[in-house]
Amino acid sequence: MTKPMITHRCKEYKELHHGIVEKIQKALGTDMDVFLVGGSATVMLEAAIRNGAASHTVGMTNGSFGNRSIELAELNGKQVDKVQVPWGKAIKPEDIAGKITKDVEAVHWVSNESSTGVFSDSVALAKEVRAQNPDALTMVDAVTSAFAMDLRIKEMDPDSVVFGTQKALALPPGLAIMLCSERLLEKAKTVPNRGFYGDLLKIKKQADVDYALTTPPVSLMYALDYQLDRILAEGMQARYRRHQEMADLVRDWADRKLAGIFPEEGYRSNSIGVLNRGGLDFDSFNSKLKAKGFEVSNGYGDIKEKTFRIGHMGDTTPAGIRRLLATMDEILEE
C-alpha cells in the first residue's frame, strides 16, 4: 500500500485491475463479471437493486443487514414484499413458497447475517426463486461470507454477489466488489434512473477495458492483489476449512463455558460466532479482555444485550482463536 501512486488511466493500472479480476474469478470459481468500485460494500448492494429492478422486489430478512437491504430498496423507490424470518433462524426455501410471483423482478437477501451469525443456504434459495419465476434476479449480500465460506457460486448461478475488502479479505475498508451476471446487465438496460456512480452499464463498459468508472483506491488494490496471491497459495478449500476450524473452537467454548451459540444448528456461520451471554457481565468481561489486548464485539441490533460476537475470519488463525479463548477462560476464572 506504500507503493508510489500511479494514475488510474495507464497500462500499469490496467494490469493491476485485470490481475485482481482474474484472481477473484479463480478463487471463487466463476466467470461472472467482477466490478471494483471505490466505497464500502453498501455502494454495490444499492447498485444491484437500483439497476436490477424498476419497481418490485422481494426482500428476505433474518437480521439487521437483511433489514438494511429492504431499506435500500425502499429508499430507491421499489415496492418490497418483505419475508421476515425470526432472528437466529436461517432463511429457507419454504419461507418463500408461492411468493416469487411473475411480477417480482428481483429477490435480495444476506448470505451470512452478521447480526445473528446465521449462514443461509443461498444455493437452495436461488434455486427456489428460479423455480417459481425464472426471470426474477437473485442478489446476494456476501459481505461476511465471501472468502470465508464456500458460496458455491457456479451452482448458485446468482445475478449479483457483493462484498468488500474489510472482512474475510482481511484488508482495510474502501473497495466494494461485485460479481455481476449477464442477466442483470440485460435487465439494467430496461431500468431508468440508474444514477451515475453505480450504473452497472457504465461500470461494465470501463471494466471491459480493465478500468474503474471513477477513481479507484489504487493503494488498496495493490494490497488486494497481494492478498489474493496469498489466498490462492493457501488454497480456497484449505481457507474454508480453517474458518470451519475456528468456528468449531468458538462453538465448543460457548457450549462448555457459557450459554451456547445463538443461531440455529446446521446454519451457523464460520466467520462470526454470535454467543449467548447467559449470566455473563459482558461489559466488565470485555474491558478485561481489551486490557489483555483482545477485541471482540458487542451484540448487534435486536439481540445486542443478549449476545456478543467473535469475528473469526480473514487472516485470523485457529492458534489465534485458541489464545483468545484461553484468555477468556482466565477472565472467567478471575
Ligand SMILES: Cc1ncc(COP(=O)(O)O)c(C=O)c1O
Ligand atoms: C452482512 C453485511 N452486509 C452489509 C454490510 C455493510 O457493509 P459496508 O459497511 O462495507 O457497506 C455489513 C457490514 O458489516 C455486513 O456485515
